[in-house]
Amino acid sequence: MNSVIEIENLTKEFDGLVAVNHITLNVGGREIFGFLGPNGAGKTTAVKMLCTILNPTAGSAKVCGYDIVRQRDKVRECIGIVFQDRAIDTFLTGKENLDFHARMYHLDRKTRQKRIVEVLDLMDLTGKENMRISDCSGGTQRRFEVARGFLNHPKVLFLDEPTLGLDVQARRNLWDYINLLNDREGITVILTTHYMEEADYLCHRVAIIDQGHIVAMDTPEKLKRAVGLNLISLQMAQDSSGTLVDSLKQLGWIKKIEARDGSFEISIDGGEEKIPELIDFADNRGFIISSIKLYKPSLEDTFLHYTGKTIREEEGSLKELWKAWIRRSEGKR
């Protein structure tokens, strides 16, 4: 079995609060795996245990085959971490930062030089290595941090909110580099993010965590499908509602039809592949579809489905909303 991370009943309690509650999962080699969850759900605690920063209260986990409690040094050798908060020395140049980090890993001088050239090249940072970090853009600083996380040739790279505060272009660039590391270097990536679009774009699989439990785990595609049916909206060239509805009912993958003056909303068990089928079906029976649009649930819809109500729906005064916001902000860790 080629699991790079094996987690069994992993649990962490803080003074009676169960932050991570019997989590079991495996992450395969070369996977980009996302941990999603509201603030305080336990994802950071889970990741900290995998990185050997925290010890579990119960259960166990292996990273690259090494136990996170008994073989911490071995685990540390095979992982790289990019923290959510900037953890790079802004008074040093990029190269000085990389060199310092490589020394912390006890790499000898020759290996240090070789690796630094290599990671600079990989992250397209060659030419910028002698700039002071404080003079670099946010996106470049972040890339230096990812480069640093890769210095020890980790098999697993932990990225905690990697694109926080980056602009659109820098964010997209970083996504490309993460894919590149995964693709070309065969590295396993563990990502935590609050941006569902980011998780959807990057992750092969995600686990949604709420109150210490895994409430859902699958590919983004499957999770989206599991939560709600896709919806097709149809406009007809002529009013033909009654008879078309009757015909459409023959199709097994059509789950619900709502007609309103010349247009239809159809809940379907399927996706884009049903569109040509539907057009052919209607054409063959003399009903002309003039426009057709597919609506799919987003990963954010899925996330909210599993982690609780959208607070947007909450009734109440401005004052109560404000209080609720303060409450939630304080709950953040």
Add this chain to the structure above:
Amino acid sequence: MDVQTRRLLWDYVKRLNKESGTTILINTHYVEEADYLCNRVAILNYGKIITVNTPKALKDLLGSSVLSIKFAQGALANEFAGLLNGMTWVKKIHQHDAQLELSVGNEGVKIPEVVRLARKHGFVISSIDEHKPSLEDVFLHYVGKKLPDEEHE
């Protein structure tokens, strides 16, 4: 900020605007946030305002939407691309294997017409969908997709 908190804050901002009549200026990197909240947005680059408009008008102005069409085999996609090449409403064609991405004008040809065109010429489309431009596409249109080297604060 997690998804729930973000939405709560958005709601708060909307209510503040509606109930107290407060004018709100928002600076953000999250274009989705601007699209959801703002009556109007200004896109700035190099210290200059490049455009100011409602999110909807900006998206409509960008025009072209993209049709993604999949075939059972790459060869079919290739042949169909050849057929489309002569069509005036097709602005651009991208092919990856058995998939075609067509840029079409705003007022342009719709999905049913493409399906019928394919059928008329003996092609079977296995899936098709249309993507309208998002406000992020608009942003990138005006500001440009920069190379990593050109990123700046």
